[in-house]
Amino acid sequence: MKRKPFDFAQGKPKVAIFSLTSDEGCQFALLDLGAIFFNFLKKVELIDFPLIEEKPFPKQKGLKPEVKPFIDVAFIEGVPITTEDFKILKKIREESKILVALGNCAALGGIPEMKNYQGKGRTVRFIYKRLNRILNPEIKEIDNFVKVDFVIPGCPIDGEEFLKYTKELIQGKIPEICQSPVCNECPKRGTKNCFLARKKVCLGLVTLAGCNAICPRNEFPCLGCRGIFKGAKVKSFLKVLEKLAKKEEIEESLEIFGIKDDIKKLLK
Amino acid sequence: MKIIVPHIHKIEGEAGFWASVAKTGEIKDLKINVLEGLRQIEGILVGRRIQEVPIVVSRICGICPVVHILNACSTLERALEIKVFPQIILLRKLFLASQIIQSHTLHLFFLSLPDFFDIENDLDLMKKFKKETKAALKIRDFSLKITEVIGGRKVHPITPQIGGFHKLPEKKDLEKLLFDLPRVFESAQILAKTFQDLSYPDFQRETLFTSLFSNTRQNFSKENLGGQAEYPFYQANFIKIADKKLTAGDFYSNQIEEDLKIPPVKRVKYLGKPYMLGAIARVKNNWQFLNPLAKNLFESFKKKNHLTDEKFFGDIYHNLFSQMVEVLHFLEESEKLIKEILNLDPEEKPSVSYGARLKEEKKEFKIKKGSGLSAMEAPRGTLFTYFELDEEGRILNCNIITPTAQFLANLEEDLKVLLPEILKLPEEKRKRKIRSLIRVYDPCISCATH
Numbered sequence: 142m143k144r145k146p147f148d149f150a151q152g153k154p155k156v157a158i159f160s161l162t163s164d165e166g167c168q169f170a171l172l173d174l175g176a177i178f179f180n181f182l183k184k185v186e187l188i189d190f191p192l193i194e195e196k197p198f199p200k201q202k203g204l205k206p207e208v209k210p211f212i213d214v215a216f217i218e219g220v221p222i223t224t225e226d227f228k229i230l231k232k233i234r235e236e237s238k239i240l241v242a243l244g245n246c247a248a249l250g251g252i253p254e255m256k257n258y259q260g261k262g263r264t265v266r267f268i269y270k271r272l273n274r275i276l277n278p279e280i281k282e283i284d285n286f287v288k289v290d291f292v293i294p295g296c297p298i299d300g301e302e303f304l305k306y307t308k309e310l311i312q313g314k315i316p317e318i319c320q321s322p323v324c325n326e327c328p329k330r331g332t333k334n335c336f337l338a339r340k341k342v343c344l345g346l347v348t349l350a351g352c353n354a355i356c357p358r359n360e361f362p363c364l365g366c367r368g369i370f371k372g373a374k375v376k377s378f379l380k381v382l383e384k385l386a387k388k389e390e391i392e393e394s395l396e397i398f399g400i401k402d403d404i405k406k407l408l409k
Numbered sequence: 410m411k412i413i414v415p416h417i418h419k420i421e422g423e424a425g426f427w428a429s430v431a432k433t434g435e436i437k438d439l440k441i442n443v444l445e446g447l448r449q450i451e452g453i454l455v456g457r458r459i460q461e462v463p464i465v466v467s468r469i470c471g472i473c474p475v476v477h478i479l480n481a482c483s484t485l486e487r488a489l490e491i492k493v494f495p496q497i498i499l500l501r502k503l504f505l506a507s508q509i510i511q512s513h514t515l516h517l518f519f520l521s522l523p524d525f526f527d528i529e530n531d532l533d534l535m536k537k538f539k540k541e542t543k544a545a546l547k548i549r550d551f552s553l554k555i556t557e558v559i560g561g562r563k564v565h566p567i568t569p570q571i572g573g574f575h576k577l578p579e580k581k582d583l584e585k586l587l588f589d590l591p592r593v594f595e596s597a598q599i600l601a602k603t604f605q606d607l608s609y610p611d612f613q614r615e616t617l618f619t620s621l622f623s624n625t626r627q628n629f630s631k632e633n634l635g636g637q638a639e640y641p642f643y644q645a646n647f648i649k650i651a652d653k654k655l656t657a658g659d660f661y662s663n664q665i666e667e668d669l670k671i672p673p674v675k676r677v678k679y680l681g682k683p684y685m686l687g688a689i690a691r692v693k694n695n696w697q698f699l700n701p702l703a704k705n706l707f708e709s710f711k712k713k714n715h716l717t718d719e720k721f722f723g724d725i726y727h728n729l730f731s732q733m734v735e736v737l738h739f740l741e742e743s744e745k746l747i748k749e750i751l752n753l754d755p756e757e758k759p760s761v762s763y764g765a766r767l768k769e770e771k772k773e774f775k776i777k778k779g780s781g782l783s784a785m786e787a788p789r790g791t792l793f794t795y796f797e798l799d800e801e802g803r804i805l806n807c808n809i810i811t812p813t814a815q816f817l818a819n820l821e822e823d824l825k826v827l828l829p830e831i832l833k834l835p836e837e838k839r840k841r842k843i844r845s846l847i848r849v850y851d852p853c854i855s856c857a858t859h
Contacts (some may be wrong), residue, residue: 151501155705160423161446162445162446162448162473162858163471163855164468164469164470164471165421165422165470165471165472165855166468166470166471166474166564166565167471167472169471169563169564170471170563172515172519173549173553175546175549175550175553175563179532182532183532187532191416191418191419191423192418192419192421192519192520193419193519193530193531193532194418194419194529194530194531194532195418195529195530195844196418196529197415197416197418211534215717220446222446222448223444223445224448224619225444226446251468252450252464252465252468253448253449253453255421255453255457255465256448256449256452256453259452259453259455259456261709262451263452263456264449264453265447265449265452266448266452267451267452267455267806267807268447268449268451268452268675269669269672270669271669272670272672273667275447275673276446276447277447277670278675279448295591296468296565297471297564297565313581315695327454332536349835355561355562355567356567358561358837359561359562359567359568359575359576360568360575360576361561361567361568361575364464390458391459393457393458395467397461
């Protein structure tokens with residue numbers, strides 16, 4: 142079912158790139174495209190991108206924007222941790238027609254979510270032994286707080302893939318991502334270099350393709366940073382894994398890129 | 410009077426400036442507010458398997474993941490008493506050099522240069538400086554290509570692991586880098602010209618400069634290199650602060666202290682005093698070991714502007730010029746390293762040997778209990794990583810001291826000197842001066858917080 146395109150005003154589409162608490166790796170994945178990225182920026186009206194311009198958001202302070210929401214496509218990376226993160230996240234949603242989760246942290250909780258599995262309060266004590274006034278919320282994906290229209294997956298995102306989907310997004314369309322596993326793209330598939338064939342934990346069978354199996358290609362197993370694809374046979378896959386590795390190792394591998402909670406939900 | 414800059418853009422991460430000034434002009438309070446949340450990376454690592462460490466520490470920072478990975482691997486190798494093969498060390502040095510070039514170029518051109526022309530948006534900068542934009546992008550593309558060839562990806566590399574790499578680069582990819590080099594050097598000269606001609610604010614304040622201390626190249630190459638000293642960046646056992654030479658362990662354990670009272674950043678001082686690190690500190694402490702083009706750039710700049718060493722290093726704005734010197738130095742270093750990895754003579758021209766791979770040397774190691782500390786030069790200064798492991802290879806304890814956490818106190822001291830000088834300026838202009846000084850430091854707030 143195709144959704145009706147969003148209604149954008151005339152002129153260049155208004156695009157903004159925001160960062161909540163994160164390492165900003167996804168913003169760098171864009172900057173690292175070099176000239177290609179700057180050419181893309183010429184096609185849009187850049188409302189906010191703190192890495193390359195000065196004015197803080199919201200910029201139209203005092204001036205009532207004629208059309209609300211003001212931004213056509215907003216990209217958000219990172220997870221909300223500070224009070225300001227939560228505030229700005231709500232504000233961005235109010236101001237945007239399309240809101241896109243940029244990368245693994247925003248979409249799935251990412252590396253920061255690992256702390257959820259260690260028991261709230263324990264992790265922070267390794268850093269600040271006595272202080273009690275540290276903001277320490279449970280890490281939750283941004284779609285727990287605002288409606289997310291589209292996800293650009295990966296840790297970090299792939300710059301080229303960003304451009305591919307953004308072409309449609311700035312026309313007011315929500316792209317369709319082909320739902321298939323990383324194994325479909327993995328050049329090692331079916332050979333002795335397959336991690337599963339070597340009895341090593343690899344999550345390629347349930348992870349959304351589109352990265353060209355960049356990790357397995359570099360002799361590193363897939364850890365699911367792009368999330369579980371729709372239709373993945375999670376239950377039977379976990380049974381396969383249980384034959385290869387200890388339960389503990391499987392659980393820990395699922396924790397790294399924040400997919401353990403999603404898998405639990407799928408198994409219910 | 411309160412002077413507030415709520416958000417400093419064009420730095421890595423989120424921070425603001427806050428100061429309170431009495432009517433007499435006396436500064437009552439001044440601070441950099443870190444607005445980034447605490448992700449608790451060190452706490453997250455406790456209890457995890459050591460194989461996960463490179464993946465997790467990489468995500469401390471999107472602009473300098475390489476040094477976080479390499480320093481963590483080096484720490485764990487010390488804890489496990491693993492001796493790393495010479496070829497791996499050369500590849501790692503090249504890997505680290507590429508990150509420094511990349512980070513410096515981004516900062517120099519896209520983050521700090523606009524301040525000198527009151528430009529607020531990089532897209533306007535690019536219109537004004539077309540040739541320089543091309544040059545900056547060329548250098549960045551080249552350094553990112555090195556990162557990708559070795560690490561498998563530009564941001565958050567995949568291949569590095571304890572003891573070496575999951576996969577070694579192909580020879581032909583390294584050779585291709587050499588073919589690109591002449592054009593990259595041309596670009597570096599264009600950018601160097603821009604930063605030579607810049608008028609740096611006249612600002613003087615004495616401080617302490619900290620960096621790794623040059624020791625001879627790793628033992629393995631002592632014979633063929635005559636034990637020559639090098640500009641230190643990848644591991645060194647000594648730290649130089651002011652004119653003192655200390656072991657990294659002594660510096661880390663006895664001389665510096667982390668302030669746990671102002672989360673989310675554990676700010677660091679040396680014997681109670683602020684200190685500076687990064688490009689300007691490295692050039693100050695080790696300029697003798699710069700490669701020829703870089704050394705020449707440094708000396709001709711001082712000569713042209715009639716600057717004594719004292720004057721040059723007394724002006725923190727010269728951190729920018731020092732970064733430019735390092736871009737050139739690390740490009741020269743990259744050429745040397747690639748040739749060394751490919752076993753070419755320094756003067757030899759490369760030829761393409763398709764299909765050939767570097768020889769794989771696999772390192773098996775035993776998991777055991779232990780602890781290790783390693784210090785390495787990140788783009789912004791010396792990074793300290795400390796780990797303790799249990800007998801099953803899980804992290805028991807961990808501490809990561811980033812450059813930005815170390816220089817924030819020094820930045821505040823400089824701002825205290827700047828502020829009285831600019832109190833009379835109109836508000837917008839004053840804010841611009843504040844932001845510009847903060848950006849000269851190239852702070853990385855994600856690293857500082859982690």
